[in-house]
Amino acid sequence: MDLAFETYVQELMSQDDVKGILVADETGLCLTATGIAPASASGYIAAISHHAKELSEFHHKEHEVPTTIIQQNTMKIFVRMEGSFTIAIYRQIA
Numbered sequence: 001m002d003l004a005f006e007t008y009v010q011e012l013m014s015q016d017d018v019k020g021i022l023v024a025d026e027t028g029l030c031l032t033a034t035g036i037a038p039a040s041a042s043g044y045i046a047a048i049s050h051h052a053k054e055l056s057e058f059h060h061k062e063h064e065v066p067t068t069i070i071q072q073n074t075m076k077i078f079v080r081m082e083g084s085f086t087i088a089i090y091r092q093i094a
Helices: 003-013 039-059
Strands: 018-024 030-035 067-071 075-082 085-092
Touching: 003 018, 003 030, 018 039, 030 039, 039 067, 039 075, 039 085
Parallel strands: none
Antiparallel strands: 018 030, 018 085, 067 075, 075 085
16 A cells, blocks of 8 residues: 555544544455454445445446445444445444
């Protein structure tokens, strides 16, 4: 992973409510997992972003990239495709 992307991940992790970040490639291979984000979830995270993109194409012909939010009692996981990567940001709910 290049230095700019590593810096981006570090900046995200420096936010108080961010507890983990996972980055996967287009095949679901984990490129980085920090904090509470489990590397073993990379395939699931990539699949979620791919399916969300396919579903959104039924309603929007523009190339909008959806963000999927998985909400738990104390955590929200934001899943979004960024180019050929998928990023999941684990945020604690205040």
